[in-house]
Amino acid sequence: MRSAITLDSLMPFFGVVVLILAGSVFFPQVLSAGYLTQQLQIAAFLGLLATGATIVILLGHIDLSVPWVLTGAAILSTALVGTGNPVLSAIAVPAALAFGALIGVINAMGVAILRIPSMVWTLAVNSMLLGLAVLNTGGFNPKGQSSPLMVAMASGDILGLPISFLVWIAISLILGYVLTRTPFGRYLRSIGFNEKATFLSGVSTPSVLFVAFAIAGMCSALGGVMLAGYANQAYQSMGDPFLLPTIAAVVIGGTSILGGRGGLFGTIGGALFITLLTSILSVMQIDDAWRNIIFGVIILAMLLFQTLRKGAVA
Amino acid sequence: DTYRPECFAPAPGTSEISYDAKDGPYKLAFVNGFAGNDWRIQAIQSAKAWAARPENAGKIDEFTVVSVGNDSAAQIAAIDNFIAAGYDAITFIAVNPTAFEPVIRRAERAGTILVPFDNVLDTDKVVQVNESQKALGALKAQTVMDTLGGEADKILMVNGLPGNATDRDRRLGMMSVLEQVEGLEIVEVVGNWDTGTSQKVVADALATHGEFDAVVSQHGSAGSINAMQAAGHPIVPMGVDGENGVRMLMDELDIPGVSASQAPAMSAVALEAAVALLEGNTLPQTIFLPIPQVQAEALEAGVNYFPDLPKSFNTGTGYAECFAPFTPEELLGQSPDNT
Amino acid sequence: MTDIRPPLLEMKNISKHFGATKALDGVDFACRAGEVHAVLGENGAGKSTLMKLIAGVLQPTHGQLRVDGQDVALNTPQDALRHGLVCMFQELSLVPDLTVRENLLLGAPGAGLGWLRGTGLSDAQDVLNRIGGDQIKMGARVADLTLPQRQQVEIAKAIMKKPRLLILDEATSALSASVVDRVFELVREARDGGTAVLFISHRFHEVEALADRVSVFRNGQRVETFLKGAHDYGEIIDMMVGQKIEELFPQKPAGLSNAEVVLDVRSFSWEDRVKDVSLSVRRGQIVGLGGLDGQGQGAFLMGLFGLLRKADGTTAIAGQTSDITSPKVAKHQDIALAYVPEDRKTEGLILDQSIQENLELAALGRTDLDAGDAALYSGSLDQLALKHGGLDLPVSSLSGGNQQKVVLAKWLALKPRCLLLADPTRGIDVKTKTQIYAILRQLADQGTAILLLSTDYEELIQLCDETHVFFDGAIVASLKGAELTPQNIIAATLNVATNEAARHA
């Protein structure tokens, strides 16, 4: 079994260190435990989404329904809690996860059965979810609220470490195990490289796609639940700012956008890196235009660095 | 004199506009930009609630609402379509303040009245309904400075979505007050009008800049308050927007300051203005609606905020000076299938 | 033949390394105008690598190339084309989504980025006509052509460039004997006109028929170059493999007619591509499937493996009727079918993954096996003598023959009751073939039902106990024993002569 920790996946962690050091030149507080744990807490939201995205990208696909799966899960869970009914409140989180899984299954139906490119099918699913959310908000609008559990998951801490971060890492570990130590993980990457040959090896490739998209949907939903816990509410479009950073985090983490190659370890670094970069650009009060430019240039620099290193080895 | 100035208050120095009266009932359309946004959804609901009120329903032949997304070309096309279809008046929230000059000319030729609101146009050719964005910003800043007795060392300003004229003007309004304060350090972050984003950037600002004497924030302010709570930041005066959740927090935590909002019910006022114009009345070219605002002390559950409604609900359910504000039931009871 | 001019192409002390693999190691090689120079060697000997250096696809790690005695650097295929060096690759250089015409235009001499004129198209059409490709429509998408048709187009595309040096790297592997003959005629003509030809084939009789000179390669080195006829077949094989090969084909056991039936297929039909095919395989038998390409035999194998929707007919394995709806069902221990697909690179293997991972992939889904257990594979890997630099290297680093060994080993790990093979020895060297034949025969003896689709009638005759020949979706002849002759097979293939007798319901 090849190690999940490659040089590629270590890159973003180096990047994180560089960012912290560079940031601390302007703001010594960047080195404080408070600031750093806060980044861990916030990175968890992006991290969870990127975890799901990694799985789908390893398959050689992409999931553009992340934003409104996230929003939908947040609306659903807060609505259930908002009913005040203890039973409905208790199932809020599981229901949101089930919703995520369901959307994942719908995504997979288009991709695995109808063979529609995931890039457009999941986009279409995203628009339908947006439509559902708009219709729902407009028609009957239940009072929404986050449950104490949701708030704790997003904002609580254990021994100084944010629970959101611990949840993210726990899920990464579990899924990391699944990816590297189980047939499912092997199938996933095989499909990412060559779906036809995997199918011909007697693998039910559609099932793998279904499970993978369902897991990704659940990750997005969990991200939505947590974000609702963090903001203590759900709101339309809460997922929109996450789409491109999610993909960026996965790629920066060394997972090939073509599928097959990569893993969750790098994604952890990628999510931390993107979160920290965004945060530092924000606290430096850099003008929006320059924030965009610097963000793009740094991502490019990271990518070029990765390929240059490979070039040097070959 | 212009028509009902207590509601359709003229902006300073604005001109007046009137058209020849037309007989009703009228064909009206509301062309929204992006739909997946709580404020906009409520604006649509307000418009429909207005059209459903008996005193208005009789004047309306047809009322159509469409949302086109964040694409000014698509919005231009939608408006052109309603012009082509012979609509009498079209209200819209402009995706872009400078893109509608040719449409205005085409509407004029066809005799269709355009009434932009909320995100309005850089034009003096049509009647526009809005609150003064600068005044909205200034109000928040002025209130917190007054609460602080006019002195402060450091203030946090949470801005909206960059690239929008409303964001720009609200910021300018805040700046106009804050720049007068001697020795004041202003820390600006970009919250994108989004609760979650605001919460993140405020959390970061608190972690790196320490404590602030006050906070002024645009849409999404609940995030700012959440972040301060999480960081154990002391209660300081705040100027915030009018989302239900913000008012709940402000009341619960006894945060001094003001909650002032851009009210989505503005969509109804815009329709009211359109009908007034169709009936031959004269209106100011730029209308500055009275800014719905509540001083922190005056917050009261069930009156100016609603614990039973979602936090993302916008409390701006009406402009009392124009017509009786919509009750939440009136807005939410609107079934989605009676356009 | 005395020629004082420098050779058309000369290679001096050429090496090509891929990481630790030395594909070529200090090779000196020359090819003269007006000769057909055969390059022989087992899989992985470095033949294709040598050709790719000449074609500008690869660049040497060390060494120098000369054209007409002048040092040249061939950094891209364009550089090679400029010197008149044209290669027909083992992996075809046709663009699948473009039409035949467009492919020819792309490769036409002088075709740049600008306006394309049809220059050379009529030459190409002439070539196609001459080599039996007159059926191929200029407007057909290459992806829709059969492999032999693609090879014909590739040949036309190469010849229309009027090469000074023409490389045929297993360019005729899928062509039937009669077409190969016509291609050879064309090649000889070109040679007589002064073209140098480098010819690679694993079919010895083709070398025999075409070559003037022969170079034998082994392990990245040139062993010897000699005029054809200087060494006999046995000697050449010894040179190639570095050891003696006693018998290519294993001995066929006698008297199987009443052995138990392992695989029994009744009335298998699918669309109008496979028509009412029935056959059975007994213990100890290897059953061949012959026929021209595209007559339904390939589809039939696919159907048995559960790849075709709405196929009719029944399949029984060891007396147990099974409904096989997908490869996953097919490989389940209750059925235990294995299928070695035609295209090992895209269907048989996951090239980017390691040899180990490829070996495990089929066994992974079997609850009764531990895919990680090396013992599952070691037996067949030893028997097939897989040549590799470590099981954790990507399978793409193996030569074609060794890749095929991995595909076989991956399926043999499942101890299949029935093995379906789609032309498993195409492009495979003689030694590897012997190894594969031996293992197939041994499996058959142990009771595995083996269905072998082959384009090589030697195999159908020498290895198979019975051969069914397909034509237009149906079996038109079932030959065994003394009936298994080249004449009968070819006749059946074309569905001429005594076909009535062989047709059964």
Added chain:
Amino acid sequence: MLDYMRSNRREVIAGLVLIALLATYLGTHPRGASTYVMTIWANQCLILGLAACAQFFAVVVRGIDLSVGAVMALTNCIASYLLDGSASGIAFGMVAVVAAGALCGLLNGVIIVFGRIQPIVVTLATASVFIGIALLLRPTPGGAVNYDLADAMTLDFLGIPTALVITAVAVVGFWLPFRRTGLGLGLYALGSSEQAAFQSGIDTRFIRLAAFTLAGLFGGLAGLFYSFVTTTGDAGIAAGFTLNSIAAVVLGGVLLRGGVGSLVGALAGAFILKTIASLMFFSGIPSLAQPLFEGLILAGAIAIGGADVLRARNKLEVYS
């Protein structure tokens, strides 16, 4: 004819879907089919159409360009400075705007080819940079485009919408001849099989650079035409166009795996997408239900293309 339809099945399906949608739209429109209505429709369609053309050039070489919208935003902002004033100034301005787009594309291409990074990732990053520059130029929307020019480009010509004339010129004047050049064929070859293209002696690097430069150029054209329609510059327009351009090419029968499809298909896909959105105007669908319906129709249109595979009788066919 039948042969043509079979080999261009995807474009034919897209065309039929478009005709059906357009008929529905015109059928529900109170004004019906008229030059005015067609002009409004065609303007919108052409903007996304040009964006889809940009995406097409990236996709046909097996890439994705996530910077299409950003290039539009940037060129739109540039146009808002250059398209007002003297006639010669405007002429220069138009060239400069398109050239700026091509330059963006070239930059993408250079990073992709020489940095050996996946296009989707490169353009994700460069999009951020382009938007940043656009925001430097136009922190908030503003500037102006000469109204006469804008009118000339966005109204009609002898009763035919100018946008449709431009579409026809793009197809007949550019695409059909282009398809018969070595470059045009090379794009397909590269996208269909890079290995085969390379071994056929095609300069794959140059072709890929050219493809992304063309993508940028069409992005610039989209930005330019957007400027004519909106007569102003806005840095915030990127988001919608990028993803829609991808949906458009797929609807138009261009395969994301490269090598298959045409500019005509890309245009048809874009027109379909915009017609779906226009259907909402007079559909009578409740306003808050419109986004859902739009999503459903989009998904339906996409699924029509996908349903094809359910007919495949050979399970391996779906993997190609």
